[in-house]
Amino acid sequence: MNNFVYFNPVKVVFGKGSIASLSDLIPKGQKIMLAYGGGSIKQNGVYDQVVKALKGYDVVEFSGIEPNPGYETCMQAVEIVKKEKVEFILAVGGGSVLDGVKFIAAASKFEGGDPWKILSDKAEVKSAMPLGSVITLPATGSEMNAYSVVSKKSTNEKFAFYSPEVFPKFSIIDPEVTFSLPKRQVINGLVDTFVHVVEQYATFNVNSPLQDRQAEAILNTLVEISKDVLNKENDYESRANFFWCATSALNGVISCGVPQDWATHMIGHELTALYGIDHAQSLAIVLPRVWKYNLELKQQKLLQYGRRVFEIDGKDNKKTALKVIKRTEKFFQKLGIKTKLSDYKIDAKDAAEKISERFKTREAKLGEKEQLTYKDIKKILKKC
Amino acid sequence: MNNFVYFNPVKVVFGKGSIASLSDLIPKGQKIMLAYGGGSIKQNGVYDQVVKALKGYDVVEFSGIEPNPGYETCMQAVEIVKKEKVEFILAVGGGSVLDGVKFIAAASKFEGGDPWKILSDKAEVKSAMPLGSVITLPATGSEMNAYSVVSKKSTNEKFAFYSPEVFPKFSIIDPEVTFSLPKRQVINGLVDTFVHVVEQYATFNVNSPLQDRQAEAILNTLVEISKDVLNKENDYESRANFFWCATSALNGVISCGVPQDWATHMIGHELTALYGIDHAQSLAIVLPRVWKYNLELKQQKLLQYGRRVFEIDGKDNKKTALKVIKRTEKFFQKLGIKTKLSDYKIDAKDAAEKISERFKTREAKLGEKEQLTYKDIKKILKKC
Numbered sequence: 001m002n003n004f005v006y007f008n009p010v011k012v013v014f015g016k017g018s019i020a021s022l023s024d025l026i027p028k029g030q031k032i033m034l035a036y037g038g039g040s041i042k043q044n045g046v047y048d049q050v051v052k053a054l055k056g057y058d059v060v061e062f063s064g065i066e067p068n069p070g071y072e073t074c075m076q077a078v079e080i081v082k083k084e085k086v087e088f089i090l091a092v093g094g095g096s097v098l099d100g101v102k103f104i105a106a107a108s109k110f111e112g113g114d115p116w117k118i119l120s121d122k123a124e125v126k127s128a129m130p131l132g133s134v135i136t137l138p139a140t141g142s143e144m145n146a147y148s149v150v151s152k153k154s155t156n157e158k159f160a161f162y163s164p165e166v167f168p169k170f171s172i173i174d175p176e177v178t179f180s181l182p183k184r185q186v187i188n189g190l191v192d193t194f195v196h197v198v199e200q201y202a203t204f205n206v207n208s209p210l211q212d213r214q215a216e217a218i219l220n221t222l223v224e225i226s227k228d229v230l231n232k233e234n235d236y237e238s239r240a241n242f243f244w245c246a247t248s249a250l251n252g253v254i255s256c257g258v259p260q261d262w263a264t265h266m267i268g269h270e271l272t273a274l275y276g277i278d279h280a281q282s283l284a285i286v287l288p289r290v291w292k293y294n295l296e297l298k299q300q301k302l303l304q305y306g307r308r309v310f311e312i313d314g315k316d317n318k319k320t321a322l323k324v325i326k327r328t329e330k331f332f333q334k335l336g337i338k339t340k341l342s343d344y345k346i347d348a349k350d351a352a353e354k355i356s357e358r359f360k361t362r363e364a365k366l367g368e369k370e371q372l373t374y375k376d377i378k379k380i381l382k383k384c
Numbered sequence: 385m386n387n388f389v390y391f392n393p394v395k396v397v398f399g400k401g402s403i404a405s406l407s408d409l410i411p412k413g414q415k416i417m418l419a420y421g422g423g424s425i426k427q428n429g430v431y432d433q434v435v436k437a438l439k440g441y442d443v444v445e446f447s448g449i450e451p452n453p454g455y456e457t458c459m460q461a462v463e464i465v466k467k468e469k470v471e472f473i474l475a476v477g478g479g480s481v482l483d484g485v486k487f488i489a490a491a492s493k494f495e496g497g498d499p500w501k502i503l504s505d506k507a508e509v510k511s512a513m514p515l516g517s518v519i520t521l522p523a524t525g526s527e528m529n530a531y532s533v534v535s536k537k538s539t540n541e542k543f544a545f546y547s548p549e550v551f552p553k554f555s556i557i558d559p560e561v562t563f564s565l566p567k568r569q570v571i572n573g574l575v576d577t578f579v580h581v582v583e584q585y586a587t588f589n590v591n592s593p594l595q596d597r598q599a600e601a602i603l604n605t606l607v608e609i610s611k612d613v614l615n616k617e618n619d620y621e622s623r624a625n626f627f628w629c630a631t632s633a634l635n636g637v638i639s640c641g642v643p644q645d646w647a648t649h650m651i652g653h654e655l656t657a658l659y660g661i662d663h664a665q666s667l668a669i670v671l672p673r674v675w676k677y678n679l680e681l682k683q684q685k686l687l688q689y690g691r692r693v694f695e696i697d698g699k700d701n702k703k704t705a706l707k708v709i710k711r712t713e714k715f716f717q718k719l720g721i722k723t724k725l726s727d728y729k730i731d732a733k734d735a736a737e738k739i740s741e742r743f744k745t746r747e748a749k750l751g752e753k754e755q756l757t758y759k760d761i762k763k764i765l766k767k768c
Binding site: 001002003004005006007008009010011012013014015016017018207208209210211213214216217218220221224225237240241244245248253256257 | 385386387388389390391392393394395396397398399400401402591592593594595597598600601602604605608609621624625628629632637640641
């Protein structure tokens with residue numbers, strides 16, 4: 001196992017009725033920015049629960065944080081934070097709202113010029129506004145980490161940043177709030193969670209049996225519960241288990257001391273930025289091709305994963321590993337997500353050209369051994 | 385799954401050479417109490433590494449914190465903390481040293497009279513000195529939680545307390561420091577870790593598939609690595625995996641949203657306090673009998689555990705569950721620990737009388753459903 005540092009100070013308040021605990025979590029008397037998205041929280045009752053719990057606080061609202069939160073939108077919020085002397089930002093919504101709020105929190109205190117540098121140049125975040133979340137979508141895991149992904153609409157760019165300063169002070173997870181989610185978002189969340197796990201797992205072996213099994217614990221649970229999650233209406237148990245899988249997938253536990261491969265996410269981000277497909281759709285397309293392209297490097301883990309999650313075994317290692325990749329793609333398809341660029345009317349050649357060019361400019365190297373240059377990315381995308 | 389709150393702000397610094405990072409973890413200029421046990425850290429080089437890393441700090445030493453740390457010893461340290469105006473306490477040693485330091489940290493700031501009340505009356509800990517650890521023994525998990533167990537030698541009492549105020553700010557885990565451990569302590573650590581996991585797992589079912597598998601991940605890993613841990617000399621990999629199992633067993637992750645049964649620990653503490661047997665020995669004796677006594681309540685989980693950890697299956701549920709319990713006891717024995725009171729020359733009847741009397745006085749109810757009164761405890765101990 002590799003050396004590692006693990007630190008995650010987020011307080012998770014999980015379960016039915018947990019939104020009511022907001023007033024125990026935010027210091028009394030603070031001026032709060034209540035940040036949310038397109039207003040779905042007004043239809044599903046979450047907004048009302050939050051407003052009720054925040055009675056007595058001085059609250060300024062900021063709505064309109066969009067999916068793949070926009071730098072431009074976030075900067076409007078930063079202005080309000082400064083003008084209104086906001087002391088605490090509460091994100092209410094999915095991962096996009098929370099990612100936006102993390103950036104708003106960092107940008108509000110950034111003193112190094114244009115806060116876009118936090119994303120484009122990985123400029124250091126020395127401090128940030130305190131923030132918390134009521135998370136409504138099991139998917140990104142943003143509720144229990146210090147990552148954020150923000151897009152610049154004007155240039156079709158999408159970047160991630162990390163800073164311990166933007167750990168939420170708390171995240172409230174009430175699985176009941178997912179009952180009103182459109183099916184597409186539930187499917188996306190399942191795929192996103194699954195891919196988060198395998199990107200920290202399907203790499204090369206470093207003798208980490210516990211972390212392997214912790215990752216497989218999430219994968220097996222997702223496979224086991226996905227039918228109920230998708231088909232049983234208002235089923236608290238499957239939604240609770242799903243949400244805890246999503247949070248656990250990206251809270252740092254399974255990545256302790258192991259190599260990570262975020263190539264699928266990195267390439268996927270570009271597909272989303274350029275063609276507007278959903279984040280999870282981009283992952284379902286790219287992952288099988290990244291795996292196939294790095295078959296030798298990942299073979300041992302793919303075989304273990306195949307055995308322990310899908311009960312696939314075989315004598316020929318290469319053939320078996322390919323079977324495991326196919327089985328994974330089929331799992332995504334069975335959930336109801338399409339796994340080819342052509343399914344979304346995107347020309348693979350066009351995507352390969354445009355996206356590899358971007359990675360060339362950035363001199364980026366992707367993969368668990370930084371083994372993928374823009375040339376490899378081009379080949380991978382052509383197979384998508 | 386049940387509602388839950390999860391919070392664990394401990395920074396874990398894990399791996400070879402990590403003791404050198406001490407000076408990045410303790411604020412410069414602080415007056416430090418360096419607390420340790422019987423001096424084994426002076427033989428195995430840990431003391432030297434720590435002293436080197438603390439160069440430039442003003443350090444006062446406190447040694448002699450014993451196994452099953454004594455209230456009386458800790459109170460001597462409290463006096464020194466106050467007199468010397470210590471600002472940070474660093475525990476260097478095993479779980480006993482760290483548990484002692486947690487109590488010292490809480491007692492140093494306690495304003496409610498005799499700090500023994502923190503243990504005996506569960507008096508609230510409103511604040512505590514900041515503390516950190518260099519943990520040298522994979523066993524108690526104390527390095528990543530806010531629990532502490534302290535004994536009063538004069539009355540043969542042993543109590544636990546919990547307070548978020550005593551979370552270590554950091555814990556440094558260098559698996560190499562375990563190379564010099566006596567075999568008995570390694571065996572004890574394996575058993576202690578195993579029992580920590582099953583006490584949060586082998587209860588009744590609340591539909592928590594992820595937490596179940598996270599627990600099984602630790603159990604399976606312990607079973608897999610235990611031979612190497614015990615027999616391979618200076619084997620970094622198996623010791624690293626073992627240590628991370630021990631830490632992960634009691635950092636709160638696997639207990640999220642599930643019932644817990646600490647009856648084995650509670651009864652075991654009394655055996656240790658009265659007869660001086662090792663903590664892990666007491667657990668290996670009591671656990672199989674607690675399980676047998678609560679067979680019906682635990683049956684479903686025992687069957688799942690048997691299938692997934694020991695590949696035991698069978699048609700007759702009761703018989704299979706009993707087989708699983710026997711297999712667990714055999715696992716302990718194979719590690720090299722004895723599992724009956726008579727093996728330690730303790731009279732079961734005597735233990736049953738004395739210990740059940742203690743629980744009677746305290747009006748204690750043990751078990752995941754508080755189903756065990758002093759009468760049940762008497763019956764369980766007679767079977768030990």
